[in-house]
Amino acid sequence: MSKLNKNSSGYIFGFALLVILxxxxxxxxxxxxxxxxxxxxxxLERKKFILKAALGDQLAEVEKxxxxxxxxxxxxxxxxxxxxxxxxxxxxxxxxxxxxxxKLAKNGSLKEGExxxxxxxxxxxxxxxxxxxxxxxxxxxxxxxNIWGYVALQKDLNTINGVVLDHKGETPGLGARITEEKVQNxxxxxxxxxxxxxxxxxxxxxxxxxxYSSDPHAVDGMSGxxxxxxxxxxxxxxxxxxxxxxxxxxxx
Amino acid sequence: MSTETQAVEVEVKEREPxxxxxxxxxxxxPLDADNPITVQVLGVCSALAVTVKLIPTLxxxxxxxxxxxxxxxxxxxxxxxxxxxxxxxxxxxxxASLVAVVDQVLQAxxxxxxxxxxxxxxxxxxxxxxxxxxxxxxxxxxxxPAFLDGLGNGLGYAVILIPVAFFRELFGSGSLxxxxxxxxxxxxxxVMMSPVGACIVLGLLIWFQRSRNxxxxxx
Numbered sequence: 064m065s066k067l068n069k070n071s072s073g074y075i076f077g078f079a080l081l082v083i084l085x086x087x088x089x090x091x092x093x094x095x096x097x098x099x100x101x102x103x104x105x106x107l108e109r110k111k112f113i114l115k116a117a118l119g120d121q122l123a124e125v126e127k128x129x130x131x132x133x134x135x136x137x138x139x140x141x142x143x144x145x146x147x148x149x150x151x152x153x154x155x156x157x158x159x160x161x162x163x164x165x166k167l168a169k170n171g172s173l174k175e176g177e178x179x180x181x182x183x184x185x186x187x188x189x190x191x192x193x194x195x196x197x198x199x200x201x202x203x204x205x206x207x208x209n210i211w212g213y214v215a216l217q218k219d220l221n222t223i224n225g226v227v228l229d230h231k232g233e234t235p236g237l238g239a240r241i242t243e244e245k246v247q248n249x250x251x252x253x254x255x256x257x258x259x260x261x262x263x264x265x266x267x268x269x270x271x272x273x274x275y276s277s278d279p280h281a282v283d284g285m286s287g288x289x290x291x292x293x294x295x296x297x298x299x300x301x302x303x304x305x306x307x308x309x310x311x312x313x314x315x
Numbered sequence: 316m317s318t319e320t321q322a323v324e325v326e327v328k329e330r331e332p333x334x335x336x337x338x339x340x341x342x343x344x345p346l347d348a349d350n351p352i353t354v355q356v357l358g359v360c361s362a363l364a365v366t367v368k369l370i371p372t373l374x375x376x377x378x379x380x381x382x383x384x385x386x387x388x389x390x391x392x393x394x395x396x397x398x399x400x401x402x403x404x405x406x407x408x409x410x411a412s413l414v415a416v417v418d419q420v421l422q423a424x425x426x427x428x429x430x431x432x433x434x435x436x437x438x439x440x441x442x443x444x445x446x447x448x449x450x451x452x453x454x455x456x457x458x459x460p461a462f463l464d465g466l467g468n469g470l471g472y473a474v475i476l477i478p479v480a481f482f483r484e485l486f487g488s489g490s491l492x493x494x495x496x497x498x499x500x501x502x503x504x505x506v507m508m509s510p511v512g513a514c515i516v517l518g519l520l521i522w523f524q525r526s527r528n529x530x531x532x533x534x
Binding site for chain 2: 069070074075078082086090093101105232236
């Protein structure tokens with residue numbers, strides 16, 4: 064080392080390149096080796112969310128290792144477009160919700176000339192003879208970053224059975240509370256998305272601790288997180304509108 | 316900066332055993348008299364952010380310990396070949412790579428925890444304890460002592476975070492390691508759930524430690 068001039072530009076560039084190379088190789092090896100396991104974990108979470116939206120508390124007794132099997136037995140996947148037509152040849156878990164979300168305009172409706180793939184998960188009753196719940200994924204924007212969730216509709220395609228919400232970067236203790244069961248359970252008291260034939264969705268109100276049991280389209284809000292709640296509301300109404308054709312086709 | 320006072324080079328003589336008295340101090344000092352959080356007041360941001368529940372806190376402490384030890388050893392091994400002008404960026408690169416590895420491993424094997432820790436795993440990169448030890452110790456010492464110094468400071472971080480998380484989870488949500496201990500009727504305490512609670516608990520810990528050690532701020 065004594066012969067090298069450690070302050071020469073050549074040495075510095077060479078050293079930097081070498082360190083970058085070593086770190087880069089290390090990272091790509093680690094990431095490659097773990098990719099499959101990470102994918103499995105994400106898949107398991109997706110399955111858990113879908114089942115949890117539909118089954119709620121029943122899922123609390125199910126072991127983590129049994130979720131994949133339960134999903135296999137009870138959930139049928141399909142993909143529809145915004146006209147309610149089934150899209151053939153696309154697997155529901157291959158639909159990248161984040162990419163599909165980019166096809167929406169600011170007001171939450173589909174951009175002109177775009178077609179969107181919308182997964183539908185049909186959760187069957189325990190002997191798998193008929194559909195008990197329709198679970199649909201939703202995607203939107205909270206206060207800081209993307210939020211997403213699953214909405215489980217009962218077989219009348221009007222009553223919400225439950226929701227699961229998740230987020231990327233909402234404020235801990237405020238907007239991040241959408242992941243808490245206490246908040247999500249507010250959607251579990253028979254709220255409906257239709258008023259007669261008109262789709263009105265369900266709105267999380269401003270303020271907390273109010274009783275909305277008489278209003279089928281409103282749920283109690285989160286104090287200090289009204290903007291995240293607005294994001295949830297926009298997401299909900301936007302996606303319920305996207306699924307409207309599918310819902311109407313199923314209902315008739 | 317309080318780190319500068321720590322930049323005392325440990326003179327490692329020929330064939331000095333790894334666990335000599337001087338080297339043992341490298342582990343014991345950061346645990347108490349020279350604790351990175353309560354005395355040097357470094358790495359406080361993550362101490363406030365990730366101590367709501369005990370389980371994520373434990374994972375965080377293990378992650379920091381891992382990054383701390385390996386970055387210290389790596390920089391110590393490179394200490395004679397790193398060009399002085401780019402040494403900070405090289406340290407940063409080593410730390411960032413290790414943190415990325417930790418993040419990937421957590422995503423694969425502790426997915427739920429990695430979601431709870433979210434951005435704070437990535438923020439280990441900017442944890443001042445790690446950069447502080449690299450600058451103050453690893454650059455001037457052999458890998459053996461650097462390993463012990465990393466271990467000591469990583470444990471020094473854990474020894475503060477875990478009690479803070481213990482009190483925050485106990486009083487904030489009435490549970491420990493996710494198990495309810497204060498009964499179903501415990502209403503929870505919003506202050507303890509928020510970083511403010513961590514600030515209060517940490518302050519009390521520092522008070523307790525300083526009064527016990529008789530530490531006073533130099534005028």
